[in-house]
Amino acid sequence: MFHVRLYLTALIVCILPSVALADGVSLTLPAAITEALRTQPQVFQSAHTAAAGRDLSQAAHAVLLPQVSLAAGSIWSDSPNGQPLFIAGNAPREVIGQIHVSVPIYAPQLHALAKAAKDQSVINRSQETVTLLRVAAQVVNAYYQLNLLQTQTTIWRSTLNVAQKLYLDTHKAYKAGAVSQLDLTQSAILRNKARAGLEQTAAETRAATRLLNLQLGRAADGKIILSNRPEFASLLPSPSHLDTQAKQRQPLVQVADRQIALARAQIQVQRGATLPTINASAAYGVDTATAPRTGDLGWQGALTLSMPIFGFGAHQDRIAAAQEQLAALRSARQALILQIDSQIAHDYGAAQAAEKTLNNARTTAHEAFSVYTMTRKGYFAGAFNALNLAQAEGSWVRARLRLASAQIAVQMTRAQLELDMGRYPTEKKETSHT
Template sequence: MVQAAVLTLGDVIERAEANQAIVLQAKQIVSERIDLHRAAHADLLPSLSLIAGSVWSQTRNGQPLFVAANASREIIGQIQLNIPLYSPQLNALQTLARNQTDVARYQERESRLLVAARVTAAYYRLALWNNECAVWRSALVAAKFLFKATKKGYQIGSRSRLDLVQTHLMLTQIRDELRQAMVGATTARRILELQSGYPFDGLPDLAVIRLYDLTLPKEQIFDRQAARAQPLLHAAEAEIQAARSQLRYHRSARLPVVRGMIAYGIDTGTLPQSHDLGWQVGLTLHMPIFGFGNNRYRIAAAQEHLAATEASKQALLLRIQDRIATDYGAAQAAVNAFHNEKVLEQETRAVYQMTRKGFLAGALNALALQQAEKNWVQARLKLAAAAIGVLLTKAQLALDTGVLPQSFGGKA
């Protein structure tokens, strides 16, 4: 597999889904449920079996110990075909197995969303640290230039020693902040490598993070999308169907079961001869009459379980809508914060540029320049955090509705 030049959010989610144990476990559970569904379907089909045996009658002191069915010795050797003609419980079990397979499929989708949520958080955390490192590197370049200019001015007598010490202190502080940011970026990078399954130091550089669209659809759109796509809701509906199938299974225990049997072979009380081979055809009916309330209580329990699953789905829907409302408000706040931080960054940049020109011209001291530079750097850091906040809250809204988040700054 050739590594991409840059790593988009879609890339890392795709790789994480292929490597995370929780997704692999969910896939195995789906395969297990599919096999159980096939087995339940096979119970409705005819089955072929071999029956062979020999039974002797025995007595002791004239009292029988056990008796063969047809004579003192019974010999049986048959190929038997059993045909379920009418078996409501087997039909209910097949439906139940299909419903449980649907539940497993939706739970697998939910496990993918869970992995995507973790990876998305790790991806944007690394992107934020990378942005902070970029801000501090840019500030470091500017601080180095100012320190060199101040040092030259001090040597020719146009700058005071205080200005020289102040610009050197500013340079030292920026270097320390850059080191701290690099430590944070290294930790975030390692976490993303673990989440996505990349080998150590094998993670490509992240794609450039840009904000293409700051608009938010109406909150009702997210509610409707969740009703269509949220696998938790679909799994809850499948569990309701499974509970209904369970109820049908217990109710069908009161119904008769009819089976047909076709056999070819021998069933004789004497030594078998060639002319003893023959066909047997049988029809059995099993009709339950009375079981001391055993099935009645099972039906009542199944009805209560069905009511519980239906209530659980309504509670789940309320939780999802509540989560969407909370995250929608967070997304609105993040968009507003981004607009505010963008204006503040532009204003502090203008102040820094004017202060820098004044310092280089000798009209302002290094203390004023340090304060202006500090304000601008902080504004840039807040703007970077606000941009990541917008992307993260919008991604969380997508996850709330059961949709994988878009990969901004790269392919979708």
């Protein structure tokens, strides 16, 4: 399970927008994911692992084809009184020079090994997709964290500008004797709070920018301008649709399915070890105990049968162990499906709650702004003091910050649901929810 509980998808990187963005250009979430998938070392690592699996699968299937080899050599044996010292020795000297061709006629274990290698190759490819979406999940987190902090920085900068103007106006009124020292001090406190909030958020924004730059393979101190286009604002699909999509497209489920297929192949490998094998071979050349002469070249052919008879139950134990492994993988797949369904149920509820929170935050922000506007007018009209204005401004700033957090929460929960279903997050045109 990944951070922010984002699952992975069966899509491949090539279907994402192939747009390389330079520093300072507005960056969308899909473009950020694409850029990260092109630069992350773990993506290259998984790609090499998948390529190695393909090579091993091809090698396992090549063993089933005819094999051609060369045998050449000259062998001398110690032969006192004309008799070789080794039983295998043919003569004091033996000359071999042959081209060998061997073909497996019946080799069930080799076929099972080839099937197992193919399944392992498919697992490696699915795990490559898992890695791609793990990177995507990291980018989603970094992207929305920076998005939130940039929005908060904008809010605090706007608040500071307003507070600075308020302080200057109050200072002029104080000099003219229209307001008290308390009002001037309170306006200075408002300005200092806004400046402190801006400084803190700006520092967090710089850290979040460095993190996203690292995810994208850019220079850590590069500037990033995020897109302000709304994302994931369409209606929520039904939970049953989410469950179906996840079972069909989740690469974690695909990995589990291929692991089960590999376990079946491993059972056949162990069973193949108990079956006979038949091989045919042919050779052309010379194999003589005397110096080769013209006309010694010739053909040799052989058909061999090999079959295990008794092994003290070793083969049966290996077959039983492979069957238990298959049963364990089936149970693990069921547990994975349950975990995914549970996660979708949780994420679906979080997405619904985020939408309700966003609607409430919008209403609260609108009301807080109205109160602040009226209080500010009353302050300059002499109906309210600076403390009243500070309270109204504080409520308005908090409402704006909550609204920004609620907007990001909606986008993040939608992104999580997208990845739960096995899809990369994509931008969607905003539609009404009311």
